Amino acid sequence: MTLRARLLVTRPGFELDLTLEVAPGEVVALLGPNGAGKTTALRALAGLTAMTGGQITLDGLPMHTLAAERRPIGMVFQDYLLFPHLSALDNIAFGPRCQGVSKAEARRAAAALLERVGLAGHAAAKPRRLSGGQAQRVALARALAVRPRLLLMDEPLAALDAHTRLEIRSQLRRHLGDFDGATVLVTHDPLDAMVLADRLIVIENGTVVQEGTPGEVARRPRTDYVARLVGLNLYRGQADGAQVKVGKLLFNTSEHLTGPVFVAFPPAAVALYRSRPDGSPRNVWQAGIEGIERHGDNVRVHLDGPLTAFADITPAAVADLDLTPGQHVWASVKATETHAYPA
Structure with missing residues (x-):
């Protein structure tokens, strides 16, 4: 593993306890509700938040003992935080210059990165002249310019409008695919996580509640938060063969299991009737x-x-059934669309 970390951060009313491993070239996304500890974890990795315990190793070397500026990391902040008085080229060259690289060499490397992210024609532009998508790419190039072994990204697409987000998301996936270090990404957007990450780690109340590939997490959510994230109705129940007791209801499912299980089905599988x-x-x-x-x-x-x-349901079905809040209806889901898996 390029990155191995045990992050312990304690403050009044909250404790983060997260174990994290990221392989070379792997992108791991941290997902979770507000206040779960995602950004705290990212800042602890960066050395911007003090840990109360644990350790961080990168390529086998301890990193938690180093000051933030000495850690071999690149960071892309949610608002990019580009230097407003510097051009795009000089923003990117800033990191290498701080590492002792000559001005000419730093500018050559910055120009190559600008070309790599498709902004060779914007080298002289100040941040205020850049669009949101262009600023995001400059911020990524600036983070990569210091040749990091760990890339940290805090909501890298949150500041973009929907149309730009679609375009930049696909470009970012390509750039991350070319990076041979470890990448840790924080996002609230499940689509960003599903498209950009190789693996998801879901955090709630400072601890990991689920981990796996995007497909695994989407198919088998284990908490209400994850179920809402991937768009499923989720319940806990007790299975006996193809039947699962959920509260006072008995569900027929596609699977045959015994013992505690989760039952899940998509909202689109629910049909409504007046009788x-x-x-x-x-x-x-x-x-x-x-x-x-x-x-x-x-x-x-x-x-x-x-x-x-x-x-x-469709707007036509709402009209046909004459549905209004407060009414009572019958709901049904076919057994073939109701899936159970071990809890």
Whole structure:
């Protein structure tokens, strides 16, 4: 592993306890709700937040004993923090100059990085003349200019509008693919994490609650936060074969398991009816409508009752069923769309 770390940070009302390993060339994304400890972890790696315990090794060498400016890291901040009085070229050359590289050599390296990120024609531009996407690429080039072994990125796409974010996300994935060190990325956006990262680590209340590839985490969420993140309804239950008891309800599932399990299904799999449905094997329950809101091209219905659930249906279905908050409906999910896995 390029990076091995045990990060312990304690402050009033909060404790971070995170073990982190990142291989050469691997991108790991830290996900979690506000206050989970993601940015604290990133700042501890950078030496910007003091640890109360633990250790950090990079390429087998201890890093936690070094001051922030002596750690072989590059960092991209959420707001980029480019020097406003320097050109794009000189922003990138700043790090190598601080490392003792000559001005001419630092500027040559900066020019090469500007070309690499597609901004060779903007070398003389000051940050205020750059678009959000251009500033993000300059910030990345500046972080890479110091030849780091660890690249830290704090919400690198958060300041971009939706259209620019789409374009820069794909470019950033390509640039990260060319970096042979370890990369740790903090993001609130599940799409950023799924596209950019090789592995996800989900943190809640300062501890790891789930870890795996984007596909593994998306298919098998283990907390309500992760379920909301990947767009699934999630429940804990007790399995006996193909049936799982969730509260007072009995669910038929695609899997045959025994013991504590999670049950998950997407909101799009939930069908709503004014009267109890008949037909193929279904999981059926009566629910109250707590709220109705637009959700992309569909409508998301918030259901309350024996289960709290989301149902995604078409605007036409809302009109046909004449749905309004406070009504009671029947909800159903086919057994083939209800999946169980060990808790």
